[in-house]
Amino acid sequence: MPNRITLHALRSAHGVLGQSLLQYFGFAKPYTAGTLREDRLMAVLERESTEERASLADLTILIEQLGGAPDAIEFPMRHTACHDVSVEYALxxxxxxxxxxAARIELLREELVFAREAxxxxxxxxxxxxxxxxxxILAVAPPKPTALPTGTAS
Incomplete structure (x- = not known):
């Protein structure tokens, strides 16, 4: 059974990573605390949580600057600029x-000792x-220009 601090770290990861990491742990064999540097791990999780909140605040400000989100009864085309920007931002x-x-998973792999399958x-x-x-990233990237086919001279 993991120690109390490890469980706390995993619960924190659960909130930050949207459940996915703990779902994967559910398929794994029991793991043990290894060279867990709790302070470092908790600092990473706390920073990520803070960055996510700041990112949400930035998106809210951006939408407000572009005229706000549409009301349910408004025709959406009026807000195309807002929606285009926010879709690109979201992607x-x-x-x-x-x-x-991916980086946090790698960090946890360094900080905890897992069974080989896990x-x-x-x-x-x-x-x-x-x-x-x-x-x-490819979905957001502008399309690459395609070369025009060259005709063959007869």
Whole structure:
């Protein structure tokens, strides 16, 4: 059974990572506290939580500056600029979050000792997060110009 501080760290990770990490732990064999540097781990989790709150505040300010969110009865096209900006922002933020989740998983893998199967699973999860982040980044990236086909002279 993990010690009290480890359980506290995992509960904190649960809130920050949106349950996913603890769901993966649910499939893992029992893990033990290894070279857990609790202060460092808790500082990382606290910082991420603070950054997420700041990011939400930034998005709220951005929407307000662009005229606010539409009321339920308003025709949405009036707010196209707001929606376009916030969709792009949300995609970029989602990509950033996926990369952060992968980094936090790697940090937890360094800080805790897991059974081999659990460690393999966490490694796969981190790779999946990176892949999702890369797909989101490509979705936001402007399309690359395509070269016009060159005709053949007869």
């Amino acid at each position: 970029r933020r989602a990509a950033t979050d996926q990369k952060a989740v 460690d393999t699973l966490l490694s796969e999860v981190a790779r999946d997060c990176e892949a999702r982040a890369n797909r989101l």
